[in-house]
Amino acid sequence: MTTRRLPGASGVAPIELIGLGTLVLVAAVLRFVDLPTRGTWDADQGHDMLVLRDLVLNGQIPLLGPPTSIGDFHHGVLYYLLLAPVAAVSGADPVAVTGAIALAGTLAVAVTWWLARSIGGPIAGLLAGLLLAVSSSAVEESTFIWNPNLIALSSSIALAAAWRAWTGGRAGWWVVAGAAAVVTMHCHVLGVVLSPVIAGLLIADIRRRSRSAGGAEPVVRAGLAWLAIAAISYIPLAIHELTSGGSEIRAALAFLAEGAPVEVSLPVRIPIVGLRVLAWPLTGLITAAPIAALLAATLVVSLTFWRVASSSGDERVAVRWLGLGLAWTVVALALGASGLATVVLGLPNDHYHAFADPIVVVLVAVGLAPLARVDVPTTGRLPVGAAGAIVVVLAVVGWNLFHQPAAVTPDGGWPAAIEAGNRILRSLPAGPTEIASLPTAKGPDAVRFPLVRAGASSPVLVAPTTPPGPDAVARIVLCDDLFQVVIGAPCGGPAEDPAATTVGLRLVDRFEAAPGRWVSVYLKG
Numbered sequence: 001m002t003t004r005r006l007p008g009a010s011g012v013a014p015i016e017l018i019g020l021g022t023l024v025l026v027a028a029v030l031r032f033v034d035l036p037t038r039g040t041w042d043a044d045q046g047h048d049m050l051v052l053r054d055l056v057l058n059g060q061i062p063l064l065g066p067p068t069s070i071g072d073f074h075h076g077v078l079y080y081l082l083l084a085p086v087a088a089v090s091g092a093d094p095v096a097v098t099g100a101i102a103l104a105g106t107l108a109v110a111v112t113w114w115l116a117r118s119i120g121g122p123i124a125g126l127l128a129g130l131l132l133a134v135s136s137s138a139v140e141e142s143t144f145i146w147n148p149n150l151i152a153l154s155s156s157i158a159l160a161a162a163w164r165a166w167t168g169g170r171a172g173w174w175v176v177a178g179a180a181a182v183v184t185m186h187c188h189v190l191g192v193v194l195s196p197v198i199a200g201l202l203i204a205d206i207r208r209r210s211r212s213a214g215g216a217e218p219v220v221r222a223g224l225a226w227l228a229i230a231a232i233s234y235i236p237l238a239i240h241e242l243t244s245g246g247s248e249i250r251a252a253l254a255f256l257a258e259g260a261p262v263e264v265s266l267p268v269r270i271p272i273v274g275l276r277v278l279a280w281p282l283t284g285l286i287t288a289a290p291i292a293a294l295l296a297a298t299l300v301v302s303l304t305f306w307r308v309a310s311s312s313g314d315e316r317v318a319v320r321w322l323g324l325g326l327a328w329t330v331v332a333l334a335l336g337a338s339g340l341a342t343v344v345l346g347l348p349n350d351h352y353h354a355f356a357d358p359i360v361v362v363l364v365a366v367g368l369a370p371l372a373r374v375d376v377p378t379t380g381r382l383p384v385g386a387a388g389a390i391v392v393v394l395a396v397v398g399w400n401l402f403h404q405p406a407a408v409t410p411d412g413g414w415p416a417a418i419e420a421g422n423r424i425l426r427s428l429p430a431g432p433t434e435i436a437s438l439p440t441a442k443g444p445d446a447v448r449f450p451l452v453r454a455g456a457s458s459p460v461l462v463a464p465t466t467p468p469g470p471d472a473v474a475r476i477v478l479c480d481d482l483f484q485v486v487i488g489a490p491c492g493g494p495a496e497d498p499a500a501t502t503v504g505l506r507l508v509d510r511f512e513a514a515p516g517r518w519v520s521v522y523l524k525g
Contacts, residue, residue: 016122027109046450056091056092095414119314124362127393128361132361152357154184178226277329322362368393417447435448435477436461442480444461464500476520479491
């Protein structure tokens with residue numbers, strides 16, 4: 001029987017496009033439902049929205065991206081520039097910005113579908129799209145404002161464009177792959193780990209083409225264009241360095257010289273990081289379900305080795321490329337991000353390596369596809385391999401559907417932040433206001449942004465022990481019990497009051513804005 005194909009659809013059958021549309025619809029429904037309340041709202045989200053608000057409403061162009069959680073340097077500024085159009089048309093509305101991130105997560109499903117299909121055929125594409133569409137981790141990444149949450153789309157584009165360049169022969173796709181890799185690197189400093197994966201296939205393409213009549217010059221030029229794009233993207237950083245005495249470079253060098261505290265040895269870190277990378281898009285955080293994570297990682301490794309041994313041609317090249325890319329990712333992260341060996345409950349954990357999610361999902365899909373491709377024999381019995389593939393897919397899909405993010409995040413999300421801001425405003429008299437945070441390393445922007453958005457003047461950031469300024473009439477103190485050990489006392493009074501009373505402040509209101517996050521409002525005198 002001959003399958004009709006749509007004109008101009010690159011050989012994609014109509015039934016495949018219907019399947020793709022269904023996958024995109026499922027992905028969108030899972031990501032856009034209850035969007036205002038599903039995503040967490042804390043200091044990072046408040047900080048990013050303040051930067052976007054200053055950019056689109058006040059014309060203050062940022063030169064640096066969000067601050068990193070380690071060291072005193074920053075991620076790339078492209079993160080803000082990518083979200084700026086949505087912030088501009090919405091008046092810096094957090095729900096609209098979150099919607100843009102949810103859209104990016106939805107589009108990543110379609111791109112990952114294409115990548116898997118181009119490697120392992122229609123069934124592989126369907127499986128990859130399905131696994132990423134329902135992945136509870138991928139859904140969570142799409143529902144709150146944070147710089148790593150754009151990585152799934154940029155990384156899937158980089159991988160898909162690189163594979164298109166390898167198989168299609170047009171060197172221009174290498175420029176697309178390089179530009180997407182630059183975006184990944186900007187959205188999180190650990191995203192630099194993806195660049196060697198893309199560059200490895202580019203170098204292989206140069207070697208292959210150098211032996212052909214056409215030559216490798218187009219690919220070399222594309223590689224140089226990639227470097228030029230990367231250099232241009234860091235012009236804002238260069239401007240900052242020239243005007244700040246190289247503070248970012250000095251901070252990065254100081255971090256590299258001192259190194260992060262290492263609590264787990266490298267031989268132990270590698271399997272822990274490996275489990276986190278391999279299991280995250282399939283079963284979530286390893287501490288939440290260690291057995292499921294171990295099974296998921298075993299599945300990824302087993303299917304990868306099997307397809308390397310049993311496939312041929314371009315599929316074998318792709319599986320080897322992606323498999324080596326995963327191995328490199330695990331080793332590089334174990335060496336350069338030792339903190340990944342420790343899970344901090346209550347904080348986002350595995351989004352840092354979301355650039356590997358499309359690789360994991362594609363390897364699983366390409367590995368299962370040959371099993372599911374076997375026709376049911378005339379006896380009516382389902383082959384063992386096909387039955388096993390169906391069981392695996394149903395288990396992973398069912399697991400993720402039953403572990404979707406809650407409709408309301410524990411801290412209440414953006415609506416709870418609005419309510420907290422309004423309550424603070426009711427306690428504040430007219431006049432300049434100060435704001436402090438405990439611990440001091442965590443900024444108070446979770447409250448500062450809703451206050452500014454409500455029309456209040458931006459409070460001046462001070463240390464909790466600093467005497468109030470001569471013009472200040474009030475001080476807001478935020479305290480997060482998650483860091484009680486660092487603070488040295490529990491929030492809700494014991495941590496905040498000693499410093500406040502010492503500098504002559506009196507309490508007028510205190511409330512728990514979210515579980516463990518306390519807001520205290522003090523007046524001067």
